[in-house]
Amino acid sequence: MSPGDEHDYRGMDQGGRTDDPYSTLGGTRQTRTRLPDGDTATPHARRPARSSRSLVTVVGIVVLLIAAIAFANRGGGNSDDEATGNGKKPGAAGPAPTEATGTKPVQGKNGTIASGFAHDEQGAQSAAANYAVALGSAEMFDAEARQGILQATHDPSVVGSLQTDLDRAYSPDFYKNVGLNEDGSTPAGLTFVSRTVPVGTKVIARSADTATVEVWCTGLVGMAGQGSTKPVAETWFTISEKLKWVEGDWKIESSTQAEGPTPVSGDNRASTADDIAGAVEGYGGFTYAR
Template identity: 50%
Template sequence: MSTSGEHGYPDTGHTRTHLPGGDPYGGAPRRTPRSSSRSLITVVGVVVLLIAAIAFANRDNSPSTDQPTKNPNHPAAAPTAPSGTTPVPTTENGIPTHFPHTKQGAESAAANYAVALVSADILKPQRRSEIVREVFVVDQQAALTDKFNKAYNKQFLSNIGLDQNGNSGAGHTYVSRTAPLGTKPTAYSASAATVEVWCTGVFGTAGEDSTNPVTSDWFTMTLQLRWENGDWKAAGFSQQDGPAPIPGDGKASSADQMAKAVEEYGGFTYAR
């Protein structure tokens, strides 16, 4: 789901966050497939925003009256410090659910939804429908399911070395994993919230003869959330590039090392 560098989408008439002026509507995770063909990079890498019509209507931008719970055993919440709040104890289809009805709960929901929307699972038809159902508000689910299915079609999957079920070929492992580095609420009320999630991630296909090697990416995903049926759910989202650091001079790992890392290291549940 994204407007930044490592994701790309079929041409839906919109771009993810490579748009020079930005997109006022929701967007989907971006995936920029790497290829030895510059024409493929141009077509798939530039057209990177899948969803551009998830307008979040009736957003309440009233100032927040919600204050984080203070715990004498933990430092006060700050942009670079954890709040000390326990992560949510429940999941549905592998996605954390039942976030607290607080500003911190909205931040936690946004961070975990960012991970799900830019995961390799979003490329698998069955898992995609489960992700949409768990992440989005009910009135957006049907439209989003249709848009995702059209975007992640057989041709698009083939371009990044996957079959129609989102599986990689023999000797290859498709990698798409995101790690939120921080969250920032820009609007909050009891019924709605807007949260920016700063992320980094690794994307591509690990394999000795891969034409889409695994690379890193930095992007910010903005999610518009709504309190619905006792939980925070996304009503729309968009992505843009960065902020990104100057690349380091670390030695790149082998394809086997990257594949094993994804298989052997589990993900996290994120809480603010």
């Protein structure tokens, strides 16, 4: 739920049409996230130049929230060239990318987020999936909860600048655009929905203490409840996370996001706003492990 050079973080949204704000850039399948800053009735001005580390950091996380940003404004992340071939193809010897390995799921918790992942390929995939869920959650729209999520999922060396940039990005205008109150709270009688659900993971590159993992996801974003003018919609995207082994666990160093792969929509009849609100409040999430 919930906004280059490797795009350490969220400036890599993608789109496929040149007439929308998320159009493809330079044929890289990367897209630009427009951060809310200023009067929404006028085009957003470019932010002042910042250090590449700071810019890359905010861009990465904001991309994890691309669904929410696109939702607010509505009306392939590059993979590493040095792929090591650790991601196995279906039918190849050993587990397929989404096949269970039999290893017990991670037992640790950092707040509500899984922690204590194994220092191996499977542990990196588990970390990437769980972190994608946390960074795409509705809790990212609350300043205090967002700080805790960033600390639990990221390399400590990038958390400080990332927190500062995101606090500026989550402005009153942005909250209004997604249907929230200016302070980020949800209007009475409505339920704000922002959920990311991993469909599968794949290791693109790995060394002893680093790993690049792609997480194919579907997501839900919108306002549920009677009178909602921004109904909950689904999105499909792939997040590429660069992970680093830090202080005994995998942490995100940078990330990018690409649109799709997107399946053909089914024939299911859309549920009522109240049904969606009830489902979101009644069904919890999962801890993801290979």
